[in-house]
Amino acid sequence: MTWMETERAALVDTFRDADPDADTLCEGWTVRHLLAHLVLREHRPVRNAVELAARRPPGRELFLGSVVERARTPAGYAALLQRFAGGMSAANPVSWPGDGAHLLEYVIHHEDVRRGGDEPAEARVLPPDEVRAIWARLAPFAKLGYRRSPVGVVLAVPGGPRAVVRRAADAVVLTGDPVELALHASGRRTAADVEVMGRPKTVERFLDHFAGDPDQQPGQGRARSGDFSPRR
Template identity: 45%
Template structure:
């Protein structure tokens, strides 16, 4: 079984255990909204793109709203979780490039689901999945802090993974690879990381980061 298949199964199990009306780390989205988004992204790509382009306020997506409504009953919610767990058609774009397009999406949104109501115990991911996650996230991690007021270096606590960023006076973000990924993806408050640097550098970075 591929890593994306394992993550999809685990993600679906977490949705089954969750309160559909609980908050997530995605502003304006409950668990039900997040589930609808993931399913729409895999099974109705054009509608998903339209919603992303035209929606100003999260929770008011035109097409996704119909899935949220269908998931309003216990039966409808369970059916949507089943659709997620079944995965995209292997003949679709999402199916053909499942690992490339979905692994990172699943892992980050899984934490959006888990941490929406506050801190939770960390998930234990297989070391090979972590390496694959880090590899696929690398291009995004490289770009995430390019507008930061100071140089940023990411140092995962896994010695098998390479650090990302510059060796210069700035800040060093350290922690578990998944925590660093979450921080780079905008889940600043929920990510458990350490920040090192001069007082001026860390203050400047913290002020910039709080605005993202």
């Protein structure tokens, strides 16, 4: 079993136990919206791409709303969850990239559900091999997340590996578990347990830059409309 499928199974359990109307870290989206998003991206990728390109405010999406409405009843939500739990067939091109396209998606959205609302859950303890798999895919993703940073950015795991994701003369070092670093890179900054270290002025430039970036929304600790990528 791939790590994406391990994470999918854990996410299914979380979706099953969660209140479908509860808030998530994806601003404007409930648990029901997030589940609908995952099903749409896997089984209707063209429609999902149109949604991402349109960048409509939460609740005004072109296609997502109809999926959400069909899942308003307990039976409808259960059916939507069952579709996500069933995964993708080998004939579905969306499945072909495997962990490379889906592991971070599931991990980040899993934390969107767990850490949303008024009583966020504590960080999970994941299998070491899964943590290593997350780290292996983190640097390319973080390069996108920090591509506009006015200073260099280095990711560091305490007592573990480091990765330069943006080069510059002055740099900050972001230290945390790979899951926390993934959340930080995706714009869920106040939900992520990450330490920002560096020269005071360099740290200030880094924090000030992202505090004023509407696509990152660091002050709210939220991502835009449920897509884990820093921009939609």
